[in-house]
Amino acid sequence: MTKILLTGANGGVGRRLRRLLPAFYPNLRLSDLTPPDDLQPHEEFVAADLADLAQVEAAVAGVDGIIHLGGLSTEYDWADILQSNIIGAYNLFEAARKHNVRRVVFPSSNQAVGFYPRHRRLGTDVTVRPSSRYGLSKAFGEAVAALYADKHGLRTLCIRIGRVHDLPEDERRLALWISPRDFVQLIRIGLEHPDIHFDLVYGLSSNDRSWYDNTRAYELGYSPEDRAEDHREHAMAEQAKLVRNPLADRFMGGRLCTVEYSGDLERSGT
Ligand SMILES: NC(=O)c1ccc[n+]([C@@H]2O[C@H](COP(=O)([O-])OP(=O)(O)OC[C@H]3O[C@@H](n4cnc5c(N)ncnc54)[C@H](O)[C@@H]3O)[C@@H](O)[C@H]2O)c1
Ligand SMILES: O=C(O)[C@H]1O[C@@H](O)[C@H](O)[C@@H](O)[C@@H]1O
Structure with missing residues (x-):
């Protein structure tokens, strides 16, 4: 039976997926820095710091596919982003290669293209315009996914998530929202679709006001x-x-664009 690893299982999205994924992947292994408080007796958990390759390899050994939710999910100091998201993403793909894992789903973020102004409509072939060090780390993760697909034959799907939540939390997130069950549908495409080599899609539910062309x-x-x-x-x-906040309202990435901002409003994101 297909065995799937879910990293970041103790996070906000991970907690939601723990409820939804077993219907499709009953043989699920969870990983994070620490186990969820409500870990169930039937759930397998392997603690691993993504910055430590040996620990990541122990978590990855024996699985067929990985959903890589682990890492920092908003803006932090460079030292922290470097460890969890840059070295962490590299370690995850390298461990997958070493252990012959066939598929990796990498949740990227709208923040990888967060500095585009909202009047644009983006496909998946645009140059990245990260909102932050966090967005930069997501662009890096997408690039690692492409490298491991092209060089090592790992099948990878990157999902540039808007916002996974039970409901859209504000006007910006109304344009970005994806429900947990729609997110699971995209994950299943990443883990199962025969045509996946390296692919990139946006993680959105049906959306009339979207800034993205999600044809793929x-x-x-x-x-x-x-x-x-x-x-x-x-x-x-x-x-x-x-x-x-007029600056936040101008760009797709919203408030993350404003963190430490000292740019030129006439030129940013153009
Ligand atoms: N929540 C969203 O709407 C959204 C949107 C876009 C992208 N994403 C991405 O989806 C993933 C999950 O998001 P989330 O909202 O659940 O985030 P979260 O912060 O709630 O959870 C992330 C988990 O990763 C773990 N983690 C952090 N550093 C780690 C390390 N060094 N080693 C091992 N584990 C580590 C944390 O302990 C945490 O449990 C993240 O990669 C995030 O960037 C989420
Ligand atoms: O853009 C957003 O709103 C979301 O972007 C994701 O990458 C972040 O993980 C999440 O915390 C943000 O809420």
Whole structure:
């Protein structure tokens, strides 16, 4: 039976996927720095720091596919991003190669292209414009995925996630939202679709206001069950509680673009 490793299993998305994935992948191994508080007796857990190749190899040994959620999920100091996301992503793919893992799904982020202004519509062939050191690390992860596909035959799907959550949390996330079950559908494409070599898709549910052209996901058979606009009222009510930030509102990456910003507004993201 296919054995799948879920890294970052103790995080926000990981906790949601632990509930949804066993229906498709009953033979699931979880990994993170520390185990979830509510680890169940039937769940297998292997602790591993992504920055430590030997630990990552121990977590990866014996699996057929990996969903790599582990790592820092927002902006941090370079030293931290370097360890968890840059060295961590490299270690994950290198361990996969050494242990003959066939498939890796890499959750990238809209933050890899976060400095594009919102009037643009992006396909998957645009130059990266990271919002932050975090976004930069996601662009690096996409590049590592491409290298290991082309050089070593690992089949990889990168999913530039908008925002995985139960509901869209504000106006920006209304344009970016993907429900956990639609995210699982994209993961299954990454782990199972026969045509995957190196592919890149956007992680969005059905979305009328999207900034992205997600043709490749639909070509691969993606058929989202959820629609962001159905939750418009909730998102806009949440938005009304927030203070507007004109710089954040200009770019797809929102507030992460504003962190430590000292750029030229006339030129940023153009
Ligand atoms: N939540 C979203 O909507 C969203 C959007 C875009 C991309 N992503 C990506 O999806 C993944 C999961 O996101 P999340 O919201 O669950 O993040 P999260 O921060 O809640 O969880 C990440 C997990 O990774 C673990 N981790 C961090 N550094 C590690 C290390 N050095 N070694 C081992 N484990 C380490 C953490 O302990 C944590 O449990 C992340 O890679 C994130 O960048 C998430
Ligand atoms: O852009 C966003 O809103 C999201 O981007 C993802 O990469 C981050 O992991 C998440 O924390 C953000 O909420």
